[in-house]
Amino acid sequence: MEEIHWLEQIQPSQRTLVGDRALQLSQWRQRGFPVKSGFVVSSLAWRTFLAQFLSSTDGVLDAYVQLNIDDWQQLQQVAQKLRQAIAQESLVVDLSHKIATAAQSWTTLILHPDLVLPEGIPQNLQNALESPVSNNHPAAIAQALLRTWSQLFSARNLFYWRRVGIDLQQLDVALLVQPLHNAIASGILHCQPDRLEIQASYGLGLAIARGEVIPDFYLVDPTGTVRSQTLGYKTIAYGVTNLPVPAGFTHHTSLSNQNDLQVYLLNAAQQQQYVLQHNLQQLIHLGQKFIQETHSAITCEWALETAGIEPHLVITQYRDSPVGLETRPQPLAPSPALLLQGLAAAPGRSIAPAYVVSDPQQTPHLPPGVIVVTTAITPDWLPLLQHAAGFITEHGGLTSHSAILARELGIPAVVSVAKATQILQTNDLIELDGNQGKIHRLRSHQTRSHPMTLLPATNRKTGDRLVSNKPHRQFDKSVTNRTVPIATQILLNLSQLHLLDKVQNLPVDGLGLLRSELMVLNMLEGQSILGWLPQRQPELLELWQEHITQFARAFAPKPVIYRSLDWRSPEFQLLSNPAITTGSGDHSIVSYLQDPTLFDLEITALAGVRQAGYDNIHLLLPFMRTVEEFVFCRQRVEQVGLTQSPQFQLWIMAEVPSVLFLLPEYVAAGVQGVSIGTNDLTQLLLGVNRDFENLATFDARHPVVMRAIAQIIQQAKQARIPCTICGQAPVLYPELIDSLVEWGITAISVEADAVEVTYQAIARAEQRLLLKSARHQLHAKTSKFATEPTAEDLGY
Structure with missing residues (x-):
C-alpha cells in the first residue's frame, strides 16, 4: 500500500x-x-x-x-x-x-x-x-x-x-x-483580480491562527501600488525550539504543554514597526503572479523562513475559502417614532419580529432570530437566547445577571421596559436599539398577510447584516491596534465556549473572569447540577474539566482566572439547592462549608486541567467574607495539589465590605490576587438591589464606593499583589477609568465588545497621568531655580 x-x-x-x-x-x-x-x-x-x-x-x-x-x-x-x-x-x-x-x-x-x-x-x-x-x-x-x-x-x-x-x-x-522551520515573518496572502490583501506578523503563523496578535495589513493594487497599510498589534512571536533564533528575537517564555514551540516576547521597537519593511515587494510579486496565472481568487499562507543562508519566501498552506479583510458597512434605515424606552443593557441594534412570553417560569420554544419580550429572563433560557436577535424585559437593572449575559453573548438588550409584554405582540416587526434603550415598532402583526419572515439583524458597529439572523456581534478584530502602549492590562469576562473563536483575535492580556455559573448553565443545558450527584460524579468531573480546558487552551499562555461557583442569585436556584440560594444567607462560600462536594469536584477539575499542561489557569474565590472562610478553601485547594505548582495563583473577589478591613490578613493567609466586583460591592455598601431599576441612581460612582475601591487598590499595592476590577462599572461609566488608572489598578476586565473603548479610555488616562507628572516635575524644578539654584542645577 x-x-x-x-x-x-x-x-x-x-x-x-x-x-x-x-x-x-x-x-x-x-x-x-x-x-x-x-x-x-x-x-x-x-x-x-x-x-x-x-x-x-x-x-x-x-x-x-x-x-x-x-x-x-x-x-x-x-x-x-x-x-x-x-x-x-x-x-x-x-x-x-x-x-x-x-x-x-x-x-x-x-x-x-x-x-x-x-x-x-x-x-x-x-x-x-x-x-x-x-x-x-x-x-x-x-x-x-x-x-x-x-x-x-x-x-x-x-x-x-x-x-x-x-x-x-x-x-x-x-x-x-x-x-517546521523558524520564520522571520508569516501571514496570509489573499489575491483577487482587482486587489491584493496581505496580513503579516512576526514568527510562525500560529500567532495569527490562534488570534494572539493582530497582524499588519496591506491593501495593494494589481499594479503593485500600496493603497493603504495598517499597523497591527503584535506582542509575541512563535518559534521552533532547538532551532536557530531569528534575528531580533531575544526574550522568550516556555510553553509547558508544547515542548516543540516557544514564545518570544517582542520589544517595544518591534511592536511599533511594520513586519515587511524589506520584503513587501516579494509578496506583491507573488500575488501578481497568482493573478496573472490563475485568473481567480485564491488565499494562501506564507512565511519568510530562515532555514538556509538567506530568508526565503515560501507558501506553506492553501486556504479553502477567501478571507475577506475589508469591511463594507451598509447604512441602517432611519428609525420611526419611538414606541417604548428602557435601560440600554447590552449594545447593538436589531430588526426582527417580536416573540412575547408572558410567563417566564415556563421555558418557551423560541423560534430563531426573534426579539424575545418578557417580564424577566431565567437561566434555563440560556441555550435558547444564543439564537435570539435580542431581548426586552420589564424588570432588571444594568448589572442584573440577565444584562451581563446579554452583553457577553453579544445580544442587544433593553431592560426595565414598563408594560412591554402588554404593548408588544408576537409577530410585531420591531427595531431594538440596545445602545440607547429604545424600541420602535416598524409594523404591527395585524398588517401581516403572510407567515412570519425573519429579517436579518444588523451589527451596531458596521451596520452589516448578520448571517442567519443572529446579531451576535462579530467582534471587530481590527480595533485597538495599540499604537500607544498602555501599562494597565485589559482582560476579558467570558463564560460561553461558542464565543471563543470570536474573541481570540482581540488584543487582550488574558481571561480575567471565567464565570463558572454561566459556563455550567450552558454545560448542563439548564439542568440541576444535583441530578449528577453522586451517581454520575465521574461524568460530571470529565465534562467540567473538558470545558475549562477549552478556555485554558484558547488563551494559553495568557492567564485564565476561573471564578468558582457562586449560587447567591435566585436566578440560579434551579441548578442547586433553593434553601441555599434563597434562604437565610447561607450561600456562596458558606455553602462550601455546609457541603464541600461541588467545590471539591470543581477544584479537582481545575487540577486536572493544570496536570494536562495548562498552567495558565488560576482560581478566584467569590463573595469572600472572612479569613476563616478563605483558609477553609485554601486547605481544600492544597489537598487536590493545585498549590504544588509555583505558577498557580489563588485570588479572592473583593465584593463584601469586610475586605476593606481584612485584606492584609487575607494576604498573610495566602491570597495572591484580588478582583473587585463593583456590582455586589455597590449594593452591599449602599443597601440596594442590583436587579431593581428604580434604585439605579445608586451606582459605583457614589463617593462611598469610589473610596472603597481606592482603598482596596492601595492595600493591594502595599501587599504587592495584583488588583483587577471585573464589575460592570468601568463599562457603564468609562469616566471612572481615570481614577482607577491613577490609583494603580493592575487590570480592567470587560466584555468583548467593550475592549476598544476601554483601551482608548486607559490610553487617555495614562497619557493625562504622564503629563501631570511631567508638569509636576517641571514645576518643582522651576520653583527650585526661583529660590536658590545649586551648582548641579546650573550644570557645573
Missing part, C-alpha cells in the same frame, strides 16, 4: 487520497510557485487505522450508531469514550516509523489534516481541525497522529457527521506533513 505521496508527484486523479489542499499545493509547486516541501500520508492510512480501531474496541461502533445527537449528555459521553479509546499507540507504530524515515532530514514536523468528504457535503470543517507539531521521533509522531485523528470524534464533529448523514466509514482524512 502506497501511503506516502510527495507534493512533486501528486496527480489530480489522487484527490481522494491526498485531499484538496495538498492537491492544490502540488499543482502550484509543479508550476513553479515557491511551495514549501512536504508529503502526504494518504487517506488509506486512516482507513487502515480506523478498521483496526473499530475491530479492537468493543462497543465503540455500536455507541456511535445508537447515538442520539439531540441528547446533549449522551453526545458528550460518546465523544469522550471514542477519544479515550482512540489513544492506542500500538496501531500507528509502523506508520510513525515510515513518516520518520520519509522526513529523516527534518528536525520538527507539523501535521495538517485534510478531510475528504463525500460529494454534496459542505467542505467547511477544514479550519476547525488543529495541526499538531511534533519532533521527528517515531513515538512523538505516533502521539501527534492520534491527536490529529481524535479531533474527528469531538462532540461537535460527531453532531455534524450524524446531522449530514455521514457514517464513520465514509470519513477520509489525509495528512500533509511538512518540516
Whole structure:
C-alpha cells in the first residue's frame, strides 16, 4: 500500500487520497510557485487505522450508531469514550516509523489534516481541525497522529457527521506533513483580480491562527501600488525550539504543554514597526503572479523562513475559502417614532419580529432570530437566547445577571421596559436599539398577510447584516491596534465556549473572569447540577474539566482566572439547592462549608486541567467574607495539589465590605490576587438591589464606593499583589477609568465588545497621568531655580 505521496508527484486523479489542499499545493509547486516541501500520508492510512480501531474496541461502533445527537449528555459521553479509546499507540507504530524515515532530514514536523468528504457535503470543517507539531521521533509522531485523528470524534464533529448523514466509514482524512522551520515573518496572502490583501506578523503563523496578535495589513493594487497599510498589534512571536533564533528575537517564555514551540516576547521597537519593511515587494510579486496565472481568487499562507543562508519566501498552506479583510458597512434605515424606552443593557441594534412570553417560569420554544419580550429572563433560557436577535424585559437593572449575559453573548438588550409584554405582540416587526434603550415598532402583526419572515439583524458597529439572523456581534478584530502602549492590562469576562473563536483575535492580556455559573448553565443545558450527584460524579468531573480546558487552551499562555461557583442569585436556584440560594444567607462560600462536594469536584477539575499542561489557569474565590472562610478553601485547594505548582495563583473577589478591613490578613493567609466586583460591592455598601431599576441612581460612582475601591487598590499595592476590577462599572461609566488608572489598578476586565473603548479610555488616562507628572516635575524644578539654584542645577 502506497501511503506516502510527495507534493512533486501528486496527480489530480489522487484527490481522494491526498485531499484538496495538498492537491492544490502540488499543482502550484509543479508550476513553479515557491511551495514549501512536504508529503502526504494518504487517506488509506486512516482507513487502515480506523478498521483496526473499530475491530479492537468493543462497543465503540455500536455507541456511535445508537447515538442520539439531540441528547446533549449522551453526545458528550460518546465523544469522550471514542477519544479515550482512540489513544492506542500500538496501531500507528509502523506508520510513525515510515513518516520518520520519509522526513529523516527534518528536525520538527507539523501535521495538517485534510478531510475528504463525500460529494454534496459542505467542505467547511477544514479550519476547525488543529495541526499538531511534533519532533521527528517515531513515538512523538505516533502521539501527534492520534491527536490529529481524535479531533474527528469531538462532540461537535460527531453532531455534524450524524446531522449530514455521514457514517464513520465514509470519513477520509489525509495528512500533509511538512518540516517546521523558524520564520522571520508569516501571514496570509489573499489575491483577487482587482486587489491584493496581505496580513503579516512576526514568527510562525500560529500567532495569527490562534488570534494572539493582530497582524499588519496591506491593501495593494494589481499594479503593485500600496493603497493603504495598517499597523497591527503584535506582542509575541512563535518559534521552533532547538532551532536557530531569528534575528531580533531575544526574550522568550516556555510553553509547558508544547515542548516543540516557544514564545518570544517582542520589544517595544518591534511592536511599533511594520513586519515587511524589506520584503513587501516579494509578496506583491507573488500575488501578481497568482493573478496573472490563475485568473481567480485564491488565499494562501506564507512565511519568510530562515532555514538556509538567506530568508526565503515560501507558501506553506492553501486556504479553502477567501478571507475577506475589508469591511463594507451598509447604512441602517432611519428609525420611526419611538414606541417604548428602557435601560440600554447590552449594545447593538436589531430588526426582527417580536416573540412575547408572558410567563417566564415556563421555558418557551423560541423560534430563531426573534426579539424575545418578557417580564424577566431565567437561566434555563440560556441555550435558547444564543439564537435570539435580542431581548426586552420589564424588570432588571444594568448589572442584573440577565444584562451581563446579554452583553457577553453579544445580544442587544433593553431592560426595565414598563408594560412591554402588554404593548408588544408576537409577530410585531420591531427595531431594538440596545445602545440607547429604545424600541420602535416598524409594523404591527395585524398588517401581516403572510407567515412570519425573519429579517436579518444588523451589527451596531458596521451596520452589516448578520448571517442567519443572529446579531451576535462579530467582534471587530481590527480595533485597538495599540499604537500607544498602555501599562494597565485589559482582560476579558467570558463564560460561553461558542464565543471563543470570536474573541481570540482581540488584543487582550488574558481571561480575567471565567464565570463558572454561566459556563455550567450552558454545560448542563439548564439542568440541576444535583441530578449528577453522586451517581454520575465521574461524568460530571470529565465534562467540567473538558470545558475549562477549552478556555485554558484558547488563551494559553495568557492567564485564565476561573471564578468558582457562586449560587447567591435566585436566578440560579434551579441548578442547586433553593434553601441555599434563597434562604437565610447561607450561600456562596458558606455553602462550601455546609457541603464541600461541588467545590471539591470543581477544584479537582481545575487540577486536572493544570496536570494536562495548562498552567495558565488560576482560581478566584467569590463573595469572600472572612479569613476563616478563605483558609477553609485554601486547605481544600492544597489537598487536590493545585498549590504544588509555583505558577498557580489563588485570588479572592473583593465584593463584601469586610475586605476593606481584612485584606492584609487575607494576604498573610495566602491570597495572591484580588478582583473587585463593583456590582455586589455597590449594593452591599449602599443597601440596594442590583436587579431593581428604580434604585439605579445608586451606582459605583457614589463617593462611598469610589473610596472603597481606592482603598482596596492601595492595600493591594502595599501587599504587592495584583488588583483587577471585573464589575460592570468601568463599562457603564468609562469616566471612572481615570481614577482607577491613577490609583494603580493592575487590570480592567470587560466584555468583548467593550475592549476598544476601554483601551482608548486607559490610553487617555495614562497619557493625562504622564503629563501631570511631567508638569509636576517641571514645576518643582522651576520653583527650585526661583529660590536658590545649586551648582548641579546650573550644570557645573
